[in-house]
Amino acid sequence: MAVDSLDTRILRLMIEQPRTSVREYARLLGVARGTLQARIDRLERAGVITGTGPRLSPSALGHPVLAFVHIEVTQGHLDEVGEALSAVPEIIEAFSITGGGDLLTRVVARDNGHLEDVIQQLIQLPGVVRTRTEMALRERVPHRLLPLVESVGRDASAAR
Structure with missing residues (x-):
């Protein structure tokens, strides 16, 4: 639009x-x-x-650890695994992706031990082949949309 x-x-x-x-x-x-x-x-x-x-802060809710967990899924089980992920409260986002893995999840945890527990829970899900985890160290660009909105608005004005 x-x-x-x-x-x-x-x-x-x-x-x-x-x-x-x-x-x-x-x-x-x-x-x-x-x-x-x-x-x-x-x-x-x-x-x-x-x-x-x-907008809520997972860190302020006691979950300061942020990780991105790539999940490789057995062929034909993507929908099942995707649905199962919704039952894991520490998963705050999940996307089907291309490249290394089938799903990319954004996971929050209380500490590293809790993160390991969440990952172990993911590994146990039927259809999950393996996971790969990347820990976030520091947020460099917070979630934002205003620059995109302004760019789209400028483009629309220039097209007229």
């Missing part, structure tokens, strides 16, 4: 000030509340805005 400059400004505000009301966003942007609400509704319908909940 193409976003224009107003969409970009709306998304920027929603990212930078997520707890602000629609009325206040409209005031800050200098647009009618109805216009703003219609834009937000359109962005939600298009799947650009997928949620408005809080």
